[in-house]
Amino acid sequence: MNFRGTAILLLVTACTGWLGYRAGIGPDQAEAMWAARDRPAATRQGLSKGGDRASARKSATALLQDFKARDPGCNNPLVQLEGWESVxxxxxxxxxxxxxxxxxxMDPTSRTPWAGMLYFRWAELDPDAAMERALRLPEGHNHDFAQSVLSxxxxxxxxxxxxxxxSEPKRAERLSGSNMxxxxxxxEPSQSAMAKATLLDxxxxxxxxxxxxxLAGRDTPEARQAxxxxxxxxxxxxxxxxxxxxLRSWGASEAREVLERWDEFGYHDPNxxxxxKDSILRRWGSREPEQALAWTEEIPQAAGQPQQLDIYKRWVxxxxxxxxxxxxxxxxxxxxxxxxVKQFHSATLKGTVSRSATQQVRQSREEAQRRHYQLWARQQPQAAAEWLNGIDTASATKIKGGEDATH
Known part of the structure; x- marks a missing residue:
């Protein structure tokens, strides 16, 4: 278990709400937001009393050597959690x-979780000193430790x-301060969180x-409307x-309703x-292609031919x-x-299929192309034959399934 993840989890579950920071924002706003909230029950002064516990009187060296011996591969979360209880x-x-x-x-790729635990605990007691030491370490070695300190x-x-x-906006950004x-x-409740977030970066x-x-997209209809x-x-x-x-979250379960009400929402695509809207339709088409295609035909103005073909091609x-x-x-x-057929042929000429697909996928696509050419030829024989005669002989032969491609 990576201690950085454990540290973040402890951070999130142990705290309720917070002020935040914003590089460049007026400090009075952020500090006023913090001042209006209760302080955490556990303060640095309170945490320092942990030194009176029995494990605090034992040798740190002996304790850590024992835990390292019991988890030499650093892959036993039970031992690591037991170790954290001591640390x-x-x-x-x-x-x-x-x-x-x-x-x-040590090499960051072989770093054990124990140092991260120690930095986290040290930061509970003296964060300034812990951060100063962490940041003195060489680049590539200090990030995880400094992040534990900040957590x-x-x-x-x-x-x-x-x-x-x-005071350290660039370092805070590298340490994922905004994410924390x-x-x-x-x-906190969403409305409270969003109101406070407007003061932040x-x-x-x-x-x-x-x-x-x-979260709102997954909620009840009444909660979504509110x-x-x-x-x-x-x-x-x-x-x-x-x-x-x-809309994206809601569309994952009720795409039809979202798409039919789209103009009500006042959403404007940044790009x-x-x-x-096309992305929601595409994802719906991946989950339920028949229903999505039927909807595009019921409401033809809602989607054009490219969107319909994309859904069908993914279904194929x-x-x-x-x-x-x-x-x-x-x-x-x-x-x-x-x-x-034309789209598959274009992808083959461009080499996109052969570069990105396995042999099995390429064979499946070739079979699909042959099958659809045969259907095209039955429905529109003249158009299909004219197109086939206009492409190279090797491709035409493959599309027809080995038959003579000339007419």
């Missing part, structure tokens, strides 16, 4: 003693952690508004971010080249037999078949 009672002096046992400057700092003294982040703040705010707002929207109405009080950038996350790739059965009896089967 969390260490004094600052024991943390320094323990770092001599665990080492700090503990936020957990136990967020006001001081906020000031450090304000977002996680802490999201432990863009990355924290991105995390909070995005996650809040995602969330949608609440977005009106936020700035356009934050509102659009939450709205995009909500019109990749419309979110995932379940060619079912896709073929769906297409066979349709009046426009020849049009679908022609478009698919």
């Amino acid at each position: 969390r009672a260490f004094t600052a002096e024991q943390c320094l003693e323990g770092l001599k046992v665990t080492g700090e400057e 503990a700092w936020f957990k136990n003294d967020p006001e001081a952690a906020y000031r450090w982040c304000k 703040m977002g996680a802490m705010l999201l432990s 863009k990355m924290t707002r991105y995390r909070v508004f995005g996650d809040a929207g995602t 969330f949608l109405q609440s977005l009106g009080k936020y700035g356009d950038e934050d509102r659009q971010l939450a709205l995009k996350a909500l 019109p080249s990749f419309p979110e 790739d995932s379940d060619p037999e079912a896709a073929a059965r769906w297409l066979e009896g349709r009046d426009n089967a020849g049009e679908y078949a022609a478009l698919l």
